[in-house]
Amino acid sequence: MIVAVLWLGVLTLVGPATATAQAAPHIRATLLAEGPALPGQTVTMAVLMEPEAGWHGYWSNPGDAGLPLSLDWTLPPGAKAGELQFPVPQTLIVQGLMNHVYEQAYAVLVPVTLPADARVGSTLPVSARAQWLACTAQICVPERASLMGTITVGSGPKDTRFAAWRAALPARLDQPGRFEATPTGLALAIPFPASAQVRDPHFFIAAQGLVDYAAPQAFRRKGDWLIVELARAKGAMAEHPQSVSGVLSLGAGAGGLAITASPGMVPKGGTPLSGGTQTAFSWRTLALAMLGALAGGLILNVMPCVFPILSLKAMALARGNSRHARAEGVAYSAGVILACLALGAALLALRAGGAQVGWAFQLQNPGVVALLVLLATAITANFAGLFELPGLSVSRSGASAGTVGGAFGTGLLAAFVATPCTGPFMAAAMGVALVLPPVAGLAVFAALGLGLALPFLLIGFVPPLRRLLPRPGAWMDRFRRAMAVPMGLTVVALLWLAWRQGGWALMGAALALALVLLAVLVVVERQRRQGCRVVAWLAPVTLALVAAALLGAPRLAARPAAESAGLPGTVPFSQAALDRARASGKPVFLYFTADWCLSCKVNESVAIDREATAKAFAKAGVQVIVGDWTRADPAITSFLTIQGAAGVPLYLWYAPGAATPAKLPQVLTPQTLPDLAARAQQGS
Known part of the structure; x- marks a missing residue:
């Protein structure tokens, strides 16, 4: 605190001279508006x-030293700026002092309410x-700047960067915690x-001077509670604050909770966490996760969401008498x-780098x-006989045209398309994989x-299984x-999915490329049958089409198609909507879905x-x-991570007054939801 006060004094004394002399600040600040807003509405401003x-810069409570960003606003009459909203910080210890910092670019968000009498079409x-x-680790420099920006009164597109900046904010916990004083400091529940995993947690307390920032924080798990013990600040008197607030960081790339x-009473006992990682992890945990993943891979062989893969395998397995x-x-x-x-x-690499992504991110x-x-x-063209695809081609006599390279390529394609639909038994295994050490997660x-490859592998190595397959012939x-x-x-x-993601423009572009x-391919097959070499021009054409798909398609997907209709009164997910x-x-019935997830559909x-679900929900007043x-939606990814889910579907039921939601199975029956609604109605 003494260091912070001294720096504040220096910053005040140097005044405008510092801003004049400092031609190139070490932290560049820019004021941005998310987009237009109507009179009386609130728009989000960002200080990038x-x-x-x-x-590095500092969080709202900088820790043992430092100063956070502060703003002195000049707004149009009738406008009002809210509190600064900081993203989840990181820890940095310099010479024994704990700092709450940002070492990469970050955005501080501020809600600004427009005047009710603002004129539509004007610029404020x-x-x-x-x-x-x-x-830096050696020196500090006080900096200041006069930031200028504008807000358009009206409607229009939003700045897409704000979604990621908003997702970097800590998610507000939907129920309060409890704390109590201990002989050495504070215990916070x-x-x-219990199903959610956490790695390298750290609690950033908002109040200054209450705890020792640099002291180790002890974490333990007890049922649906995460307990942290904080040491009292050196020289501070034992205090009994009325409330304690702050941010729980869940680890690099995992976001945080406000x-x-x-x-209140803090639970005793529980399972300790060491270094932020659950000591409950063992070879048994890894073995169970691998068995779950193996079972999920096997299920992929029969799930309809991977029918293209089943088609590829059917042609390959029919060649069971192949010498290879x-x-x-x-x-x-x-x-x-x-x-x-x-x-x-x-x-794992994207999440370690701070990206909010989940399974099936591709x-x-x-x-x-x-x-x-x-x-x-x-x-499709190959199966229809329009051209021959190496590795999948089968002659009319039944002789195999398969090659080892073709089988390898088929395996690559099978996994790439199949893994997003990991089935109802894969959620736990994928959730564990994302929080295990990297080597264990890759296992x-x-x-x-x-699991996905096992049936084909067994047929290749067990001759009696191959003999069970039909003999090759014209039927193939x-x-x-x-x-x-x-x-x-x-x-x-897939074309429908392209329309859902980017509207008619994206679907039309994908159809044109197809x-x-x-x-x-038709031209290639004709020239191949005439004995012409086509590789010289086929390769660049194929690369051009692939480049057009990977680079051009995202540019056409700025505006996704409208949401499909669901149950009456359904609202899109946001933490604010869930709180209300x-x-x-x-x-409250909260569910997460995706158009590419067939099990979700x-x-x-x-x-x-x-209709039965809609009537039951209407009677019980279910939101x-x-x-x-x-x-990709970083806010949804962060919420899924907090719930211990690696992807979709995820179904949560919030009973009135319940502290935590009930996680429903990933396979729902027609009576699952009506029964829940009926029990909720009886309980009310």
Whole structure:
């Protein structure tokens, strides 16, 4: 505190001279508005802080030293600025002092309410005198700037960067915590589902001078409570505050929770956490997660959401008498496992870097969806006999044209398309994989690939299983052509997904690319049959189409299609919407879905979007909230992480007055929701 006061004095004394002399601040500040707003409405402003390499800024409570960003606003008459909203900070110890800092670019958000009499179409100037402290591990420099911005009165598009900045804010916990004084400081009990995992937690307390920031924090788990013990600040008297608030960081890339706690009894005992990682982790935990992943991979072989993969396997398994059965089995398995490991490694790396992503993140990218349209089109054309695809081609006599390379490529494609629909038994395993140490997490992803590849691997190595397959013959050609029908339906489904993600522009672009590819493949097959070499021009054309899909499609997906209709009164997910619904005292049904998740759509058709469910919900007054994860949404990803879920579907039931939600099974029956609503109505 003494250091902070001294720096504040220096900043005040140097005054405007510092701003004049400092031509290049070490932290560049920019004032931005999210977009237009109507008179009387609130728009979010952002102060984007961009530190130079090696420099850092400070959280609202900077810790043992430092100064946070402060703003002195100049607003139009009738406008009002709210409190500064800081993202989740990081810890930095310098010479024994604990600092709560930001070492990368960060945005401080501020809600600004427009005057009720503002004229639509006008532009309102806003400005703020900002001051902050920029530091390295050796020196600190007080900095200030006059920030200028404008707000357009009206309606219009929003700045897409604000979604990520808003997701970096700590999520408000939907129930209060409890705290009590201890002989050495404070014990804080935070409501936290037992199924949710946490790695490297740290509690950033908002009050200054109450606890020793640099002292180790002891964490333990007790049921649905996460307990943290904080040491009293050196020299401070034992105090009994009326409330304790702060931010619980869940670890790098996992976000945080905004906590408010009132005096109350803190549970005793529980499972300690060491270094932020649960000591309850053991080889047994890893073994169970791998078994769950293996079972999920096996289920993928029969789930309708991976019918394109089943088509590929049906053609491959029909070649069971191939002399290369074992080699193809190993190659196919290697392709599947490698793809699962690559997807898992990319997911873990992105989360470690702070990105809010979850399992099946690749299907949230419109470019990947467009690429899958091209792949599905090529496979459909092959099954229809328009051209021969190496590794899948079967002659009319039944002789195999399969190769080891073709089997490996088939495995890669199978896993890439199949892994998003991990089935109802994969949620726990994927959730554990994301919080295990990286090597252990990759072992879980490898087990998923092994489960997906296991049937084909067994057929390759067990001759009696191969003998159970039908003998090769002319029927295989007819079977291949029949498989063109479901593959064609897959193309249609992917085009629908493109429309859902980016509207008619994205769907039209994907369809155009698919038609161009189809024409190219037909020409290639004709020239191949005439003995012409086509590789020289086919390769650049294919690369051009792939580049157009991956790079061009996202540019057309700025505005997704309108939401599909659900239950009456359904509202989109936000933490504020959930808070309002819970405060109403009515039951709340919160579910997360995505258009690329077939199991989600099956549940919606069978159990959610039904007249019986709608009537039962209406009688019980159930509030329905849906989170659409079709496209990347950092706020939804953060909420899923807090709930211990790696992806969708996720179904939560908030009973009136319940401290925590009930997590429903991932397979819903027609009576699951009506029964819950009936019990809630009887309880009221």
